[in-house]
Amino acid sequence: MEKQQKIQILSDLIAIRSVNDNEAQVADYISGLFEPYANKGVDIQRVTYAPGRDNLVITIGEGPSTLGFSGHEDVVAAGDPADWSSDPFEATIKDNKLYGRGATDMKSGLAAQLIAMLEMLESDSVPGKIKMFATVGEETGEYGAAQLTKAGYVDGIGGLIISEPGDGMSRVGFTSKGVIDYIITSVGKGAHSSRPEKGVNAIDPLVDFATEVRSVMAKFDKENPVLGKLTHVQSVISGGVQINSVPAKGIMKGNIRTIPEYPNQVVFDALNGLVEKLNQRPGFDLSIKYSFPEEAMPGDENSPFIKLLKKVHDGMFDEPLEAVGQTGANDGQEFLHAKGDFSIALLGPGNDTSHQVDEYVDLDVYLKSIDFYKQLAVEFFAKEK
Template sequence: MNKQRQIEILSKLISIRSVNDHEAEVADYIASLFEPYKDKGVQIERVTYAPGRDSLVVTIGKGDRILGFSGHEDVVDPGDLEAWDSDPFKAVIKDGKLYGRGATDMKSGLAAVIIAMLDMLENDAVPGKIKLFATVGEETGEYGAAQLTKEGYVDGVDGMMIAEPGDSMGEVGFTSKGIVDYIVTSIGKGAHSSQPEKGINAIDHLIDFANEVKPVMAKFDKVDPVLGKLTHVQSLFNGGEQINSVPAKAVIKGNIRTIPEYPNKVIFDALEGLVNKLNKKSGYDLSIAYSFPEEAMPGDANSPFIKLIKKVHDEMFDKPLVASGQSGASDGSEFLHAKGDFSIALLGPGNDTSHQSNEYVDVDVYHQSVDFYKQLAQEFFNQ
């Protein structure tokens, strides 16, 4: 595929306003690119998460081994449009950079793996069975990847390449932190502030939780050699109705970034243990819930898959590939639950402008990434 057509495909993906929704439009477009190759055995499967929100699984080639390529279809909100130099949903090329929402995170990576697969089909050069997993909802909880994993679509893969931004194809992620977002609600009893003895102060009880959870989390003090320590931040606190009333309800939200040494179940047990302890006190009524928790993704920088990626990369790029850990979660946190023994890697053409105004991808790196994914597939099946 010539470079102009590669730009057209990325530009079309950027033009689709899949801001935390409407991924079905992205799935429609991707499906349309593969439809002409159905006579070559291409399988296209739509997996609906919710109305207007479709993940897509595209399978090409045959064989016992399976190479997975993955990218998410959604993007974050562009934010303040005045902070952009151009329309965030219209790709603009300037000084060798293509600008637009999703240019880095991660429609350039998604486009690159799609184009690599299309080139293989066009040239009758599909080296084995390859599956594309285009997912919904990565930015708000990885629930497209979770659905695909739960329903068995990912079972049996032998390697998974997620085309997340990788410092312009210079850094491959092989392990990442997990996420536990917790919400603790305190229920009290409203009363006039002049007669507080008639009420139960929900804020007071929630403050007890806020103070006591810190030393509980501090006990998780192991240090991962790549990812570092578990982190905990109390990030939101809301309570009360008005200044002259005893607050009847208060809510605190916290964010924990976990490491493989501490599975999420261990964290859940610690948090729920504290809630249960406080609820034994008179008048306390605390409850806890979680918002799309993600396990930390373990990995090995010396696994055969990562070694292969580094070999292919270093044959094609001037600077050697750096293997690193990722502080943020990705669809890999869900894919790791699929049946099978396989490595997951994160490497794509994007850079550190994710979620920012004037997000961009380097055009030359984008084109190079297409060639990289094709060569990776060829060498993966030659092993």
């Protein structure tokens, strides 16, 4: 495939406004790229999550072992277009950098893996069975990856590389923190503020929860050698409707980033226990729910798969590949629940401009990442023989 065509594919993907939705258009575009190779055994499965939101599972090649590729189809909102130097949904090239929403997170990684597969098909050089998982909803809860995992599409793979931004292909993530978003609702009774005894102030129990939850979270004091400690942030609090009324309802939200040493259920038990204890107090009516919790993703930087990535990378790039932990959530935290014993790696051409104005990817790195994914496939299956 010519260089300009590779750039055009990425540009076309950026032009699709898959902002936390609308991934079906991305799936349509990707399917169109592979349909000309139907006579070469390409299998394209569309897995609908919701109207307008389609995952894709594309399989090429055959053999007893499977290498997994993955990238998500959605992007975050661009914000005010006036803040950008160019239209965020029209790829713009300047100083060998391609700008646009999703350029780094992670349509460049998605495009690179797709093109690697297309070039293998084009040259009749598919070295083994490769499955591409293009997912919906990664930015808002990894629910496309969860759907594919529960349906068994990921079972039995031998290794999975997700093309999350890897600081210009210089860092591979092999472990990551989990996430728990919790929502505490407090129900009271409204009344005029001049007669507070007639009501029950819903904010007071939230204040007590906010104070006591700190000591509860402080008990999770183990430190992961790569990811550090579990973290907790009280991020949203709201209640009441006007200044001269006793608030009848209040809400508090918090975000916890977990580590493998503390499975999410252990944290759930601690939070649920605190709510139960507080509800023994007069006038307290607290409830808690959790939104899209993700387990921490354990990993081993000395696993055969990570070692293979380092070997391939270091034969192509000037600087050695650094194995790191990541604090953000990713699709790997759902894929890890698939059946089988396999390693997950996070490595793509993107950089640290994710979710920012003037997000970009370096074109040289993007183009080189395509060759990396192809060579990885060759060496992955060579070691299987």
